[in-house]
Amino acid sequence: MEIAIIDYGAGNIQSIKFAFQRIGINPVLTHNSETILKADKVIFPGVGEASSAMKKLKATGLDVLIPTLNQPVLGICLGMQLMCKFSEEGNTNGLGIFDAEVKKFSNKVKVPQIGWNQISALKTDLFDGISENEYMYLVHSFYAPICSETIAISNYELDYSSALQKENFYGTQFHPEKSSSAGQRVLENFLKL
Structure with missing residues (x-):
């Protein structure tokens, strides 16, 4: 199975590479359009800032390529947020895959949210074998509100989308690659989609 991790300078x-190697998959890190199109599954990672990340995607044409992909695609953290239509971080237009506008947590809570938090209201096979209220690892200052594409919810100041799905596109606000055995199960489930 060919797994492509989109390389656009995300942190x-x-x-992510090590997490897949632990389950016997050696993913390829690439920004090559043909390699990404041929892959069985695509990971769209992200640690960073939305507006500069979108500039990097535009510079390589990945902003046009990613929304056209037909195989299962998993956006992680900033990757998921960039799949939304807009982010308040740098007032950035996203890829428009998910019908959500990413917002900043208020100053009433410590930002960024760093650490373990529960996910609930789990939907789709991405969460097969994952318990309600399982803990996942998160690091983020911005969130996607609850919407029709929400497939998991977390609470930090308010309920927000900790995972989204539309057709072949999936996104997790949490980091499955840093979320112990439960996160590894999410990656294994993604490989089975």
Whole structure:
């Protein structure tokens, strides 16, 4: 199975690579359109800032390619947020895959949210074998509100989407690659989609 990790300078690539190697998959790190199109599954990672990340995607044409992909695609953290239509971070237009506008947590809570938080209201096979209220690891200052594409919810100041799905596109606000055995199960489930 060919797994492509989209390389656009995002910060969590090595830990994602190691997470897949632990389950016997050696993913390829690439920004080559043909390699991405031919892959069985695509990972769209992200640790960073939305507006500069979108500039990098536009510079390589990945902003046009990603929404056209037909195989299962998993956006992680900033990757998921960039799949939304807009982010308040740098007032950035996203890829428009998910019908959500990413917002910043208020100053009433410590930002960023760093650490373990529960996910609930789990939907789709991405969460097969994952318990309601399972803990996942998160690091983020911005969130996607609850919408029709929400497939998991977390609470930090308010309920927000900790995972989204539309057709072949999936996104997790949490980092499955840093979320112990439960996160590894999410990656294994993604490989089975």
